[in-house]
Amino acid sequence: MIRFWYKQFPQYPPDHSDYWRIRLIEHSLLITTSYFLILTLINLFYFEGYQYALLDGFGLLTSLGIYSRFRKTGHVKITSWAVTIMVASLIMLFVISTKGHSHSLFWATLIPPFSFFLIGRKWGTFISCLTFSVCALLVYLQTQNPQPVTFGTGSLFNVIEVCIAQILLLRYYEKTRFSAYKKLALRNIEIQKMAETDKLTGLYNREKLDVVLDKLLTIPAANTDTVHPPRSAEGKTPLSPVAHSSVIDNVTYSNTIPPLLKPSSSLQYPISVAIIDIDHFKRINDNHGHLVGDHVLYELAQLLQSQMRNDDLLVRWGGEEFVVVLPNTTSTDAIELTERLRRYIATQNIQGMALTISVGVAQYTIKDSAYSLLGRADKALYLAKAQGRNRVAVA
């Protein structure tokens, strides 16, 4: 029903830092406008107190004026100040007019959360201290003319209303904190993904490989309760890169890494790596240009990815080199698997060309670090190249 009151500001989307501030401004001005409107009408027609009606009418116009200006300009900072001053003055006027009776001072407790939310820490502290001191002084002066203070119905209403207002304000704080946290968490995932993804091929990059190998090769024996049986090279489950990325957790690989390997049982739960290198890739660049070379790299990456099994991790190592981490795979299975991959690539038409790849395979041993394991696979690749390319070699 009151939807017309709220305006969408496209420049302040829900993840903008001022989004909840704007919501509080809109709600506050709706409440003060309604409040002044009702008081003006009551004073005008019921009590016939024209002086009060005039004051309330002034409040009504101020509240409406601030809001219409805000709708026009969308200026959050100025409006925040205007609303804070208006609300603080309103509370002060209320405390003065009630002379502190009926526990009206309780309303002053709303000023700190309100002003901190709208105008920040520094000015929020200043306005809170100032208005609270003024209110406290006024109430203190009243106590010089002692009158019995009772907790009557008026007090009860004041306490209830202030409590409701505090709850609503705290909801804003929590919503703001939550949306800021959510935004940060999403950004973190995006940044992490960017940091570990190769831009050209969409595969994981070398950074990711280092993290994964580090984790795989240092999983302590105590953490490996469940054990996956070693698989053969036959267990291929083709996966698209998109499907693959959902298998591998966005933030840490550890959530999805099965406890495949521990250094002390490297023979029982083997792991192999393969380095794949395109043969004579330089010629493609030289003959067809770097852009075509880039397309070739992209298409080859998709083809390789389509042949990976669920737990295999394919990354672009750099240039025209790719690395596959093959958990639960012996070097014999790794040779079989990469040999099949090599034959498959040789039959494909990539950018109108027939390509071949050479592969170097190495199986993890207890003495290996990630560095030495990749070093041995690289040596095997060198061997495959030296033996005439388009072949798989093992170290």
Ligand SMILES: Nc1nc2c(ncn2[C@@H]2O[C@H](COP(=O)(O)OP(=O)(O)OP(=O)(O)O)[C@@H](O)[C@H]2O)c(=O)[nH]1
């Ligand atoms: N288009 C393109 N080319 C790249 C990229 N990264 C590296 N290269 C090129 O890859 C080529 C690699 O050449 P070499 O290391 O001589 O290897 P090769 O020609 O494949 O020869 P062999 O590996 O011995 O069979 C170089 O020409 C690099 O410029 C890239 O991101 N895009």
